[in-house]
Amino acid sequence: MARLERVAKAASTTAFGLSAAAVAFFLLSAAVVVGFLFWQTNNLLTGQVLGGLQAEARILSSEMQTGGLAKLSETVRSMSRTDGTGLYYLADRAGVKIAGNLNRIPPEIENDPRGGVFSYKPDLEEGSAAHLAVAIPVELGTEMRLIVGRDIEDQRTFADSIRRAFLWGFGVLSLVGLLGGLAVSRLILNRMDTITATSRSIMEGDLTQRIPTGGGGELDALAANLNEMLDRMEGMMNGLREVSDNIAHDLKTPINRLRNAAEAALRDPRGGEAYREGLERTIEKADDLIKTFNALLLIARLEAGPLEESVETFDLGRFVEDVAELYAPAAEEAGFALAIEEAHGIFVRANRQLIGQAVANLIDNAIKYSRAGEPGSTITVTVNRVNDGAAIAVADHGPGIKPDDRGRALKRFVRLEASRTKPGTGLGLSLVAAVARLHHGEVRLEDNNPGLKVVLVLSSKCLVTAPSPAYDAADRIAAQ
Amino acid sequence: MRVLVIEDDRETAQFLQKSLKENGHTADLAADGEEGLAFATDGSYDVLIVDRMLPRLDGLSVVKTLRADGNRTPALILSALGEVDDRVKGLRAGGDDYLTKPYAYSELLARVEALGRRTVPEEQQTRYTVGDLVLDRLSHRVTRAGEHILLQPREYRLLEYLMKHAGQVVTRTMLLEHVWDYHFDPQTNVIDVHVSRLRAKIDKSFDKPLLHTVRGAGYTIRDGPA
Numbered sequence: 001m002a003r004l005e006r007v008a009k010a011a012s013t014t015a016f017g018l019s020a021a022a023v024a025f026f027l028l029s030a031a032v033v034v035g036f037l038f039w040q041t042n043n044l045l046t047g048q049v050l051g052g053l054q055a056e057a058r059i060l061s062s063e064m065q066t067g068g069l070a071k072l073s074e075t076v077r078s079m080s081r082t083d084g085t086g087l088y089y090l091a092d093r094a095g096v097k098i099a100g101n102l103n104r105i106p107p108e109i110e111n112d113p114r115g116g117v118f119s120y121k122p123d124l125e126e127g128s129a130a131h132l133a134v135a136i137p138v139e140l141g142t143e144m145r146l147i148v149g150r151d152i153e154d155q156r157t158f159a160d161s162i163r164r165a166f167l168w169g170f171g172v173l174s175l176v177g178l179l180g181g182l183a184v185s186r187l188i189l190n191r192m193d194t195i196t197a198t199s200r201s202i203m204e205g206d207l208t209q210r211i212p213t214g215g216g217g218e219l220d221a222l223a224a225n226l227n228e229m230l231d232r233m234e235g236m237m238n239g240l241r242e243v244s245d246n247i248a249h250d251l252k253t254p255i256n257r258l259r260n261a262a263e264a265a266l267r268d269p270r271g272g273e274a275y276r277e278g279l280e281r282t283i284e285k286a287d288d289l290i291k292t293f294n295a296l297l298l299i300a301r302l303e304a305g306p307l308e309e310s311v312e313t314f315d316l317g318r319f320v321e322d323v324a325e326l327y328a329p330a331a332e333e334a335g336f337a338l339a340i341e342e343a344h345g346i347f348v349r350a351n352r353q354l355i356g357q358a359v360a361n362l363i364d365n366a367i368k369y370s371r372a373g374e375p376g377s378t379i380t381v382t383v384n385r386v387n388d389g390a391a392i393a394v395a396d397h398g399p400g401i402k403p404d405d406r407g408r409a410l411k412r413f414v415r416l417e418a419s420r421t422k423p424g425t426g427l428g429l430s431l432v433a434a435v436a437r438l439h440h441g442e443v444r445l446e447d448n449n450p451g452l453k454v455v456l457v458l459s460s461k462c463l464v465t466a467p468s469p470a471y472d473a474a475d476r477i478a479a480q
Numbered sequence: 481m482r483v484l485v486i487e488d489d490r491e492t493a494q495f496l497q498k499s500l501k502e503n504g505h506t507a508d509l510a511a512d513g514e515e516g517l518a519f520a521t522d523g524s525y526d527v528l529i530v531d532r533m534l535p536r537l538d539g540l541s542v543v544k545t546l547r548a549d550g551n552r553t554p555a556l557i558l559s560a561l562g563e564v565d566d567r568v569k570g571l572r573a574g575g576d577d578y579l580t581k582p583y584a585y586s587e588l589l590a591r592v593e594a595l596g597r598r599t600v601p602e603e604q605q606t607r608y609t610v611g612d613l614v615l616d617r618l619s620h621r622v623t624r625a626g627e628h629i630l631l632q633p634r635e636y637r638l639l640e641y642l643m644k645h646a647g648q649v650v651t652r653t654m655l656l657e658h659v660w661d662y663h664f665d666p667q668t669n670v671i672d673v674h675v676s677r678l679r680a681k682i683d684k685s686f687d688k689p690l691l692h693t694v695r696g697a698g699y700t701i702r703d704g705p706a
Contacts, residue, residue: 280696283584290582291665310568325634326660329673357664364667428667 007182015188019181026177027170034166042159049134049150053115056086056148057138064140073099076146087120087133087149095145105147109135115147122151132156191219195226207234251292258285295427302354302434313349313464316390317342317383323359324381327367331379334367342383346390348462350439355392355458358435361428362394362454370398370451389441389460395453401445432456481526481596483507486516486542487558488534496529499585500592513537520546525553526596529588532559532570540573547574554595558583567663586697590649597648608643611690611703613682615643624682634659635678642691642701651698675699 056079064072076090080101088100097103106118115136121128135149194212201209210230211223265278324340331338348355359381366379382393432454433443440459445452483505487493493509500507508525510516513534520528520542528546532539543555557575559566570578577591608615612625620636622629631639637659642650652671656662675691683689691701 283696286582287584294580294665322660323662326662326666326670326674329677330668330670333673353663356662360664360666367668 006186009189011182011185013185013189016181016185019184020178023174023177023181027173030173031166031170038159038162038166041162042155045152045155046134049152049155050136053134053136053148053150057136060138060146060148061140064142064144069098069144072140072144072146076100085151085154087135087147087151089145089147089149091145093143093145098144100147102147102149105145106133106135109137109147113137115149117152118149188219191223195223202230207237251289254285254289254292258282258289261285292427295431298357299427299431299434302431302438310351310353311349312352313347314352315344316346316348316350316355316392316458317344319352319355320359320381320383320392323356324363327360327363331363331367335377336367336370337378338363339378339380340382341380343385346383346385347464348390348458349464350458350462351435354435354438358432358456359392359394361432362392362456365428365454366394366396366398366452370396386457388457389463390458391455392458393453393455395448395451397448397451400447400450400452403447429454481505481593482524483527483529483592483596484510484516484519484525485529486510486513486520486534486539487529487531488512489531492531495585496588499589503589505592511535513539513542517542517545520551520553521549527592528553528555529592530555530557530575532557532566540570540575543574556588556591556595558588584651584697586649586694587651587653590651590654590698593648594645594650594654597645605644608640608646610643610646610701611688613643613690613701615640622682624686629681631678631681634674635681638674638678639682639701642699645701647700647702649694649697649700654698 060072060075063075067074073090076088076099079086080088080099087102089097089102089105090099091097091105102120106120108118109116115134117132117134119130120133121130131151131153132155133149133151133153135147138146138148140146198209198211207230210227213220213223213227261278261281265274265281268274268278321340321342324338328338363379363381370377370379377397380393380395382391382395384391384393429443436443436456436458440461441457444455444457446455447453483500485493485496485500485507487496487509488511490511493511497507497509508519510519514536516528516530516534517537519525528543530539530542534542539557539559543557546553546555554576555574556577556579557570557573558579558581559570560581567578576595579588579591606617608617614623615636616622617640622631622636622639638655641655641658652669655671655675656666675693679689679691683691688703690703691699692705694700
């Protein structure tokens, strides 16, 4: 029963349908070809028989003209062998048989002046098989009647055997084709069932499941692609879980602090003045929370895809210099020297505001996390062309990041031990990484010996040879 | 000023109406895009505050329709969508300024007042004067009590923007957007350092300060107390 169900399921698959359609198409094509060959062969054989009969008719007609009835009768008698294929019937004008091996004019051609096909029994015994024959009347110019024919039973037997072979062949072909189709369908169905079972397990929450592969072929390529997609999904889900955990941890704490500040203000016996301070603190803490949310949303938006609307063409070196200059007084007050080394003339087509945000985050990190006021506490911002595009580097002489921690530092909400005491959301570097990804580039954390050097690489896809006035006109709206 | 607030969230709309009244403005409310469009077309408002996501007709369509009809009332678009793209769409639709939710009321008020006082076209004003401080836009010279004050190009632009909005509160974000053309979060108060350097040049050697800090809001330049 289960086997029947499996067969029925396999027979209802697209693969089986396609196999059956292919077999049917093949059989139809073969039928046309074989039918045409059969028809041609039959025509050739019939033509040969008729040609022979017409030649004989001409000979017998000339016999009649040269030797008269006696000569004709003699010739007909001599040709009328019982073991041959030649059939003759000569009768006088009253219809009385004079010579020949046929007993009568076959009724099928009695009234047909062109002759035709008829059946006759060579042996007059009861139960003997009828033979098929073809005959034509011979014009004798008198009222004598002569029929010349040929036994074509061999031709019929040949045709029947061809027909039988054809039908058997087609039957076998159909069966083999359908069985093949079923086998292929079963194979595909088994693979599909495996994929379905795996995806069902995944839907039920087991993201570690993978589709078995092996043996090569398109289905394996598909399975490999699906597995790769699952790897990414698993990574994203793990990331999401990690982010959710971090959001819960990193946002609960400031929300709790915010609540505590409000409660403390309410309990404060000073009254009005304390309320004002408490409310001010609450607003400050709420602003910090909003900043964190905004950064999170921005990262999510950047990871969702390109922002074509706000892409503009600009001189990267000049722009980064401009952003660095915004920070120069703040850096100076914090005890740093901000050095800018940029190559002009590197024009990029990129999202100016996002590049600005990334550079701002990097300079802000450098000010926040590296030691200020010591000899050599310079923050160096560099812009130059590299093999694979353009690079913005921000280097400091702070404690740097250990090689083992560098990959982690780019993740959301990751705050390394050294930075836990400093204010920050843990989203600064992950935003820089998201901006890099959006520009088909990458972020590299390197050793500045001593200190950290963060390199933001924009891919060569972002490079343009020169600014285009058309871009600038359109982009001025975006820059308002 | 007469302000029209087109906002579907009742609580937000009422908060804005109450706060604007406290600051000496009048505010009408419209709860959806179609009502807002009808009010804005009929009434004579100085500024429109338009929420982007509105029932019946979205905020951008309201502004687009008004601009197509020749209505030039300055519009501040409020939106929860704060990405650069959304900002660009808002400005292309005919908005004059764009503010992302959640916002500080002081930021919204500063922007509404900046929009509402665009009486004299900027290009026609060649001099800004606040007390004895004079900024000549043609010669790029700044003097106070006749004394020439030497400013860096960025300091000049900072002072120019503050003097253009003399008497109004100008927020740090507004300065970052209009003087630097940056629409991103600088993470730290970099603007404060620039303003304090400017203040050192224009106020330090004079008895009467002109450049004031407005706590929790931003800065203002005026001939008198903040």
